[in-house]
Structures are given as C-alpha cells and as structure tokens.
Amino acid sequence: MIVDQEITGAPVRVRELMAETFTTADMLPMTTEALELTGHYMAQKVVPVDYTDDARHVAVCSVARLDYLVSWNFKPLANVRREAGFNAVNVLHGYPPVRIVAPTFLIHGHDQEKTFDAVASSRRWRLATSKLLNRMTPEEQIEFLNRRLTGQPGVVPTKAKREPAHR
Numbered sequence: 001m002i003v004d005q006e007i008t009g010a011p012v013r014v015r016e017l018m019a020e021t022f023t024t025a026d027m028l029p030m031t032t033e034a035l036e037l038t039g040h041y042m043a044q045k046v047v048p049v050d051y052t053d054d055a056r057h058v059a060v061c062s063v064a065r066l067d068y069l070v071s072w073n074f075k076p077l078a079n080v081r082r083e084a085g086f087n088a089v090n091v092l093h094g095y096p097p098v099r100i101v102a103p104t105f106l107i108h109g110h111d112q113e114k115t116f117d118a119v120a121s122s123r124r125w126r127l128a129t130s131k132l133l134n135r136m137t138p139e140e141q142i143e144f145l146n147r148r149l150t151g152q153p154g155v156v157p158t159k160a161k162r163e164p165a166h167r
Contacts, residue, residue, distance in 0.1 A: 006053065034059040040093055046085035051076040058086045062095045067122040069100045087129075088145035092138075097129055 007018050037059040041047065047055050054077045061069040071077050077100055087097040099122055133141050 028060045028064050030056065030060060031063060034063045037062060037089070037093060037095065040089050041086060044085065044089050046082060046089060047076055055086075058098060058100065062086070062090050062098050065096055067099060067126070068106065069098055070103050070106060071100060072102060084145070088142075091129075091133055091141060091145065097126055099125070 007015055010018070034056065038052065038055045041055040041059065042049065042052060054073060057071070057077070058069055069077075076082065079100075083098075083100045086100070090097055133144070136144060
C-alpha cells in the first residue's frame with residue numbers, strides 16, 4: 001500500500017499518530033484498475049514523473065469512487081490546476097471527479113450554525129459537473145476540461161442532452 005511505503009520515512013510522531021488512527025483494514029489497496037488510471041494520468045502529464053506516487057493516491061481514490069482525497073501536499077497534489085487535470089482524465093475514462101483538499105477543509109467548526117457539510121457539497125459539485133459534461137460531445141468535453149486545466153475561461157455548449165459517452 002502506498003501509504004505504508006510513505007509513512008516509513010515520516011517522523012516518529014507522525015508514524016505513531018497514523019498507527020493510533022488507522023489500521024491496515026482502513027487502507028485501500030492498489031489495484032490493477034488504479035494502476036491503469038495512474039498510467040492515464042501520467043500519459044496526460046497531469047503530474048511530473050517524480051510525483052507518480054501522488055497520481056497513484058488519486059487513482060486509488062477515484063477507482064474507489066471516494067468524494068475526497070485529503071492531503072497536505074499542496075504543490076503537486078492539493079491545488080486547483082492539478083485537481084482539474086486528474087478530473088479531466090477521470091471523466092474521460094468513466095470515473096467521477098474527486099476533490100483534493102487539505103484536512104482543514106473537512107474539519108467542522110464548533111459553532112453549530114456555521115457547520116459545513118462536505119459530503120453534501122461534494123455531491124452537489126459532482127452532480128453539477130456531470131450534468132454540464134453530459135450536455136457536451138466528447139470533443140467538447142476534452143476542450144472544456146483542457147481550458148479548465150490551463151486556466152482559460154470555458155464556454156459551455158448548449159447542445160441538447162445526450163447519453164454519456166463513458167458509463
């Protein structure tokens with residue numbers, strides 16, 4: 001498992017906290033499907049080769065259809081442009097988008113009136129993104145997602161609804 005490999009080089013306190021918090025049963029395994037998706041990320045150069053392990057983390061979460069991947073790894077992983085790149089590949093290969101967030105994003109405050117429902121928010125975001133992409137042809141999806149990845153404004157086509165290309 002990727003996490004086991006990475007945690008061995010972490011400071012003692014981090015390893016202890018990890019052992020106190022999670023068991024091996026809590027960890028998702030690397031599957032052939034996740035390795036194939038990792039290959040697609042790398043082929044599209046979503047991350048540099050030096051960050052292949054980060055791409056594997058995203059692939060494992062995507063294949064498991066998790067809403068979130070939580071990471072403090074801001075430069076190669078938890079940033080908007082990389083997230084858009086991973087999600088562009090996910091959509092093209094029939095996987096749902098995954099949100100890559102810092103742990104603080106999921107922590108609720110103590111004020112009950114101001115709590116944030118991260119799961120409901122993620123589901124709304126995924127539904128809106130799916131509806132938007134389902135109105136597009138595969139070529140329009142690629143163009144739209146490439147524009148998002150490069151930070152260019154995207155134009156949303158207004159074609160009639162069609163059946164999704166990948167399901």
